[in-house]
Amino acid sequence: MVSFGMKDLLTLPITIVTGVYTALKFIYHCFLRPLQSGNSQKTRLDQASLFYEGQAGIYDATRGGLLRGRHTMLALSASHLRILRETAANKRLVWVDIGGGTGHNIEFMDDHFPVSSFDAIYIVDICEPLLQVARDRIAKRGWKNVTVLCQDATVFWLPEWLDGIDPRGSVSFVTMSYSITMIPRFHAVLDRVEHVLAHETGLFGVADFYTAEKQESLIDRSIGGLDKGCGWFRRWFWRIFFEFDHIFLGSARRSYLEHRFGTIKSLNGRNHFLVPYLVQIPYYIWLGRSRFRDNYPLDRSLELEYVSQESPGIPVEDVPLTPFHYSITKHWRVPYFLEPTHEKFHSFTRVFTPEDSMELIRHLEVSRDDSVLFVTSAGDSALHLAINSRPKQIHCVDPNPIQGHLLELKLAAIQSLEYEDFFALFGEGKHPTFRSLLDSRIAPYLSAAAYQFWKRDKNNFSSSFYLDGSAGQALAFMRSIFGVAGLSKDVIAFCNSDTLVEQQPIWQRKIRPVMCPTIAFLLRFGWRVFGIPPNQWKMLLKDGDVSAYVRDTLDPLISKYLLKTESHFFHLALTGHYTPQCCPEYLTRAGFERLRTNKGEATDAIRLHTKSMLSALRSLPASSLTHIVLMDHFDSSETRGS
Numbered sequence: 001m002v003s004f005g006m007k008d009l010l011t012l013p014i015t016i017v018t019g020v021y022t023a024l025k026f027i028y029h030c031f032l033r034p035l036q037s038g039n040s041q042k043t044r045l046d047q048a049s050l051f052y053e054g055q056a057g058i059y060d061a062t063r064g065g066l067l068r069g070r071h072t073m074l075a076l077s078a079s080h081l082r083i084l085r086e087t088a089a090n091k092r093l094v095w096v097d098i099g100g101g102t103g104h105n106i107e108f109m110d111d112h113f114p115v116s117s118f119d120a121i122y123i124v125d126i127c128e129p130l131l132q133v134a135r136d137r138i139a140k141r142g143w144k145n146v147t148v149l150c151q152d153a154t155v156f157w158l159p160e161w162l163d164g165i166d167p168r169g170s171v172s173f174v175t176m177s178y179s180i181t182m183i184p185r186f187h188a189v190l191d192r193v194e195h196v197l198a199h200e201t202g203l204f205g206v207a208d209f210y211t212a213e214k215q216e217s218l219i220d221r222s223i224g225g226l227d228k229g230c231g232w233f234r235r236w237f238w239r240i241f242f243e244f245d246h247i248f249l250g251s252a253r254r255s256y257l258e259h260r261f262g263t264i265k266s267l268n269g270r271n272h273f274l275v276p277y278l279v280q281i282p283y284y285i286w287l288g289r290s291r292f293r294d295n296y297p298l299d300r301s302l303e304l305e306y307v308s309q310e311s312p313g314i315p316v317e318d319v320p321l322t323p324f325h326y327s328i329t330k331h332w333r334v335p336y337f338l339e340p341t342h343e344k345f346h347s348f349t350r351v352f353t354p355e356d357s358m359e360l361i362r363h364l365e366v367s368r369d370d371s372v373l374f375v376t377s378a379g380d381s382a383l384h385l386a387i388n389s390r391p392k393q394i395h396c397v398d399p400n401p402i403q404g405h406l407l408e409l410k411l412a413a414i415q416s417l418e419y420e421d422f423f424a425l426f427g428e429g430k431h432p433t434f435r436s437l438l439d440s441r442i443a444p445y446l447s448a449a450a451y452q453f454w455k456r457d458k459n460n461f462s463s464s465f466y467l468d469g470s471a472g473q474a475l476a477f478m479r480s481i482f483g484v485a486g487l488s489k490d491v492i493a494f495c496n497s498d499t500l501v502e503q504q505p506i507w508q509r510k511i512r513p514v515m516c517p518t519i520a521f522l523l524r525f526g527w528r529v530f531g532i533p534p535n536q537w538k539m540l541l542k543d544g545d546v547s548a549y550v551r552d553t554l555d556p557l558i559s560k561y562l563l564k565t566e567s568h569f570f571h572l573a574l575t576g577h578y579t580p581q582c583c584p585e586y587l588t589r590a591g592f593e594r595l596r597t598n599k600g601e602a603t604d605a606i607r608l609h610t611k612s613m614l615s616a617l618r619s620l621p622a623s624s625l626t627h628i629v630l631m632d633h634f635d636s637s638e639t640r641g642s
């Protein structure tokens with residue numbers, strides 16, 4: 001409970017009056033005070049100064065809720081910069097914040113990437129009242145490497161270039177936070193940024209308003225990201241609304257940005273400013289780098305083939321590439337377009353692997369010269385194979401892109417997190433600061449598509465992750481049945497039994513009478529929830545009674561394996577989480593370290609294919625696979641002959 005003392009009571013009227021005064025001042029200068037008309041450069045400078053001179057002192061206090069995404073953009077930028085600096089540690093680290101105004105972004109960034117780490121930081125803006133706030137902030141913080149430049153962004157010139165440094169490729173990092181929409185000659189500014197940004201190690205971060213029509217092209221959808229399109233009314237309303245303040249939300253600005261640079265990450269959002277759900281201002285967060293790099297690590301045939309069909313005659317060098325090609329770290333994900341067939345998947349097929357992947361690997365006898373193909377599932381089999389056998393290639397195939405996002409997250413977390421955080425995510429199934437870890441640590445190792453997926457849902461890993469998805473909902477239903485039956489404590493005792501002698505009576509007297517009928521009921525009426533293929537279900541019904549099948553499956557398991565240490569799948573099904581003593585091998589500290597060592601060398605062989613099994617097999621060279629593990633995949637297919 002929040003305490004409220006006499007001091008707070010005395011200062012409350014002052015706080016209220018200050019808040020009202022600030023709000024009224026903001027409303028007057030933004031919506032009521034008349035501006036000069038005209039399009040000349042001098043007029044625009046006068047407009048900017050007039051617009052902000054009366055509100056410069058309250059600018060930061062009144063823009064926190066309106067200018068969403070700045071913190072996320074800077075946190076993302078910081079995590080990507082750390083990776084890029086590993087290959088450019090001997091080069092100067094120069095940051096140019098175009099339209100930086102009050103310098104508030106510099107304070108934001110200091111929370112994620114120390115300002116002292118930069119050799120030089122330049123705040124470029126044409127608005128003198130805001131820049132004066134920045135100068136005061138710099139003096140107060142004692143930053144010696146931050147310089148304020150009152151210049152036109154289209155022709156900005158850094159002092160160090162006067163000393164003979166070539167501007168081309170001399171800047172490591174550029175940000176534009178809610179400034180592209182305020183610059184009439186935005187083409188010239190973005191061309192200028194492309195010229196000065198380092199081609200191989202430079203990073204460009206943007207957060208801004210936007211409007212856009214529905215993306216018809218598969219390449220545009222891949223670059224622009226999920227939920228980019230805006231309805232016609234929203235496009236019309238927000239463009240007119242913001243033009244009163246000389247802020248232009250036309251789609252050309254973002255389109256040119258995505259054309260001029262290669263997209264690393266993009267995220268589209270709606271700002272529910274002041275009135276939740278009623279007000280939805282479109283904004284986006286974007287990270288990119290130069291399109292004209294010296295080499296591309298991935299095959300470009302996907303984009304080249306698509307463009308040759310849709311727009312024949314376009315030169316190869318002008319073909320836009322999807323964000324997969326601009327990743328700054330490992331390339332586990334094979335490039336793909338988000339096809340209509342992918343959109344039918346709204347959740348995980350499986351958040352855990354139901355089979356014993358370690359037993360499977362013991363039978364495969366895979367060597368380092370082999371190439372193996374799996375159904376992706378939750379990725380446990382691929383990770384265990386990387387730990388124990390280190391084959392030449394591990395192909396994971398699933399038409400559900402969300403399964404690929406899950407394995408990508410596991411691979412990225414292995415590279416970026418400490419073991420304790422990794423086990424909290426995938427062992428306990430929850431982490432209180434997952435969203436912060438996603439931006440500040442994990443994101444550089446994720447594809448743009450995977451990052452968008454994990455960022456969209458605010459509840460990811462807030463409670464047991466293993467109760468998500470269709471199969472997870474079945475486990476949640478089972479746990480609720482145990483709760484209603486008053487067996488929750490018995491389930492805990494059952495899973496913590498130290499011997500089979502102690503475990504067996506609890507099963508026979510307490511758990512079995514409730515669990516077996518419940519599973520039989522779920523199988524009869526919710527077999528699709530468990531991911532059971534129709535053909536397999538028909539075979540089960542043909543062979544005999546469902547209840548007998550459940551008993552014959554579970555009884556031998558309970559009599560032979562100790563749940564506390566030997567049956568991690570059953571332990572997960574009953575408790576909703578793993579323990580360090582009972583978990584898949586990749587969740588043990590030893591397994592985690594083997595996957596992480598030498599910068600994750602063991603995971604370099606993994607490739608994630610987001611397509612059907614038949615399409616994946618056709619895309620691989622003839623005779624390139626030594627092992628194909630289909631499990632029950634053919635039971636799900638009506639085209640087994642293919």
